[in-house]
Amino acid sequence: MKTLIKNARIISPDVDIPNGAVLFDGKKITAVYLEHEELPAVDKVIDAGGKMVVPGFIDVHFHGRSGHDFCDGNLESLTIIANDKIQDGVTSFLGTTLTVGEEQLSAALRSAAEYMKAPTGAKVAGIHLEGPFINPKCLGAQNPEFIRKPDIEMVKRLNAIYPVKKVSYALEVEGALEFTQQLLALGITPSCVHTAAPYKDYLNASRYGFKNLSHFCNQMTPLHHRDIGMVGAGLLHDEAYAELICDKLHICPEMIKLVFKVKGAEHIQLITDAMRAAGMPDGQYDLGGMNVIVKDNAARLENGALAGSTLLYYTGLRNVHEITGYPLKELIKSTSWAQAQALNLPGVGKIEAGFAADVLILEDDFTPAAVFVDGERKL
Ligand SMILES: [Zn+2]
Structure with a gap:
């Protein structure tokens, strides 16, 4: 037709x-x-x-929508998420997991395999494992109970259920450098987050082709003038692909402007990092077994830490357009083209x-x- x-x-x-x-x-x-x-x-x-x-938007980092979370691990939840992401302009996405146990991860990946037999909404382009290989000192809203050391065998077991495209972990944890090489050998994009790693860890990993930073600036070593950390690495290295949550809560408008000014849109991937309250009213929600309170669109744990966003994808683009004033033919690189390049997704983004x-x-x-x-x- x-x-x-x-x-x-x-x-x-x-x-x-x-x-x-x-x-x-x-x-x-x-x-x-x-x-x-x-x-x-x-x-x-x-x-x-x-x-x-x-081009249809590609959300490579979000956990849920419309009351459901990918880690609920059932076809019904994923179908609702994938159908409703269409309203936000998202045509494909990475099913993004939380720091939970392997059994729950497996169930989530099985739901992706099942859904993609007959997709009704947005396509699941692959899986993004956020954790469980993170620094327990940089939790954000990840559950400390399930943190573990980098384990390539676990990634292989999950990858056999549904293709894993990206793993986000802390570069400073024991075994991370070897893990980086193992992921690259499998064709999986390694990315750093929930990290306190110094700049040298980026440099060491970059020698093997490492160049991705997840929810850039959030739960990440900040820029300091004696060690530029992961934020400095992302700004300094042109080749680094940075995910950015542009809800104006996770990162202030001036920082969004600065990141676009230094990096250009081609190496920025707009993400929502949305949790299940996206598209839902204020109230109480669960995130990986933790209680989250959503008030005025901000999702927070009881201790005040941000717990994902409630951002709808197109709103992120609108915010970035208002904040930077950049031409749309530039900004549109950050909604699918950069994602396709960072993850080697052929034939999408233009x-x-x-x-x-x-x-x-x-x-x-x-x-x-x-x-x-x-x-x-x-x-
Ligand atoms: Zn996170």
Whole structure:
């Protein structure tokens, strides 16, 4: 089936085309047309009315939505999460786990395998293990009960259930450097977080190809003038890919501006790190067995620590646009293209012939007006 979206402002990395058109054939984009180019005969025409048409967002780090958490470990929860992420403009994501026991992790990964047999909403592009190999002194909202040393055999067991694309751990814990090399050998992206590691740990790991930092700045060695830590490493090393939670609570607007100014959008991955209260009213929620209170959109443990966000993906892009004022053809690199590069996800992140027809039509305030996943309209 051939679908044409016409009268579109097409925004893709380094591209901003007014009055363009995008053609899908089945699951793929097959052509992009400039203004005045002759349009082909198709099965279905959608008039975007001059609205923005952008690549579908990829959320590589979030735990839940609509009252459900990926670690609930059942098909029903994951189906609700994946269906509702569509409303936020997310066409694929990494099922992100918490620091919980292996049995619970296995159940979550089984739910991903089951869901992807017949996906109804956003696609699960793989798994992101956040923990359990973290520094117990940098918990944030991770449960200390389940922290363990890096264990590649455990990762292999989980990877056999559903492909693990990314593991976030602390670079300073015993065995982390060897673990980094083992992950890279398996084609899994290693990333550092919940860490107090000094800068030298980044340098040592980077010699093997390490270059990812999860929820950059949060639960991470801050910038200090005698040891620049992991935040300094992320700013100094152009090749470093930084995940950023842009809800204006986890990181202040000035820091968001600074990170974009120093790194550019190409190496920034907007994430939500949302927990199950995203898309839900204020109240009490569970996160990995811990009680979380959500008030005025901020999710916190009883001790006041931030416990994930309630951010909806497109709101993060809107915030970054307001804060930086950067052109959209730049900012749009941080919503799927950087993720695709950091994780070696082929064929996603651009509006271009040959890429997946994961496409959004956005209102002026970035709210999704239409969402296509593999060429199929989901919203
Ligand atoms: Zn975290």
